[in-house]
Amino acid sequence: MPYRWPEDTVFTRLELAVEEPWCRTCGGARTICDHRHHHGFTLHGPVHLVGKLAHCPARACPAGTQTISPEAETTITMPWWVLGWDVVGWLGHRRFAQPWSVQQLRAALADTYHIPLSADAIERYSHRYQQMRAARHRDPQQLAAAYAQVDPVILAIDGLQPEKGPETLYVVRALERKRVWFAEALLSSATTEVQQLLGQARTWAERLGKPVRLWMSDKQDAFVRGIAAEFPGVPHRYGANHFLRDVAKPVWEADSRAKVRMRRTIRGLRTIEREVLAAQRVPAPTLPPTAAPGPSVGLAEEEGRDVGLDYCAATRGILHDEQGGPLPPPG
Numbered sequence: 001m002p003y004r005w006p007e008d009t010v011f012t013r014l015e016l017a018v019e020e021p022w023c024r025t026c027g028g029a030r031t032i033c034d035h036r037h038h039h040g041f042t043l044h045g046p047v048h049l050v051g052k053l054a055h056c057p058a059r060a061c062p063a064g065t066q067t068i069s070p071e072a073e074t075t076i077t078m079p080w081w082v083l084g085w086d087v088v089g090w091l092g093h094r095r096f097a098q099p100w101s102v103q104q105l106r107a108a109l110a111d112t113y114h115i116p117l118s119a120d121a122i123e124r125y126s127h128r129y130q131q132m133r134a135a136r137h138r139d140p141q142q143l144a145a146a147y148a149q150v151d152p153v154i155l156a157i158d159g160l161q162p163e164k165g166p167e168t169l170y171v172v173r174a175l176e177r178k179r180v181w182f183a184e185a186l187l188s189s190a191t192t193e194v195q196q197l198l199g200q201a202r203t204w205a206e207r208l209g210k211p212v213r214l215w216m217s218d219k220q221d222a223f224v225r226g227i228a229a230e231f232p233g234v235p236h237r238y239g240a241n242h243f244l245r246d247v248a249k250p251v252w253e254a255d256s257r258a259k260v261r262m263r264r265t266i267r268g269l270r271t272i273e274r275e276v277l278a279a280q281r282v283p284a285p286t287l288p289p290t291a292a293p294g295p296s297v298g299l300a301e302e303e304g305r306d307v308g309l310d311y312c313a314a315t316r317g318i319l320h321d322e323q324g325g326p327l328p329p330p331g
């Protein structure tokens with residue numbers, strides 16, 4: 001859906017001509033044959049881009065049917081985009097590096113830059129930012145520059161399941177530069193499928209001209225076999241997380257058994273809570289002023305009930321605590 005600009009929007013007009021005024025085929029002068037209009041936001045305000053499209057007017061020239069666009073247009077924004085590259089960069093960086101919520105971005109764009117955008121549009125442009133970033137990360141020149149000082153590389157592979165089901169997203173990362181090299185979703189975790197990804201990693205390393213010093217992954221069979229096949233002689237280490245989890249397992253099991261025993265011994269929390277809550281609901285009897293023992297007794301009783309409820313909650317928390325990793329175990 002095209003963006004609806006308010007009537008009173010003030011645009012800065014930018015006229016863009018083709019960079020080469022001469023025809024590449026016949027050398028004749030190109031002439032302007034059409035204008036393309038594009039309205040968009042930049043961090044410096046709304047712009048109206050006027051692209052002067054050109055062609056070669058020579059009848060006999062084979063390039064005569066081609067229409068040439070000014071390249072400068074795509075350095076400001078992309079066709080059909082309402083945001084300039086500067087806004088997309090500003091937005092994407094805050095969305096993913098900080099990270100800001102969509103609502104925060106929306107408010108900041110409106111307040112600071114007077115760019116009113118819907119939450120949907122911010123999501124859409126965040127997604128485009130991610131695509132551009134991924135493309136840049138895969139660009140061979142960018143990659144070569146990033147790894148100029150690194151030699152050799154340490155690689156890691158892991159599979160994640162974002163949703164329940166057979167699909168697993170495999171991610172290959174290089175640890176020194178903390179870069180994701182590539183990610184592929186596979187429907188099967190069979191050795192042959194995973195080995196293809198490892199082959200792809202080998203191609204990347206070869207293209208960079210970097211030897212692989214070490215592989216890191218968990219001890220999944222497909223990784224163990226695939227790495228041995230694609231990277232013979234390269235050491236393969238397994239992640240400490242799985243190791244620690246295995247080491248912590250007996251402790252975790254002992255803790256779990258202890259909690260079962262404790263739950264058997266400690267009973268009646270619910271009954272205590274119910275009694276306290278029932279007592280709270282009954283209003284304190286109003287006594288004649290002469291017989292009043294003073295307000296402190298009622299207050300102390302109320303505090304006592306609160307403490308009782310807190311004790312119940314804390315005890316229940318201890319009995320049901322399952323949170324924590326191998327290093328801070330539960331219980």
Ligand SMILES: [Zn+2]
Binds near residue numbers: 025058
């Ligand atoms: Zn020509």
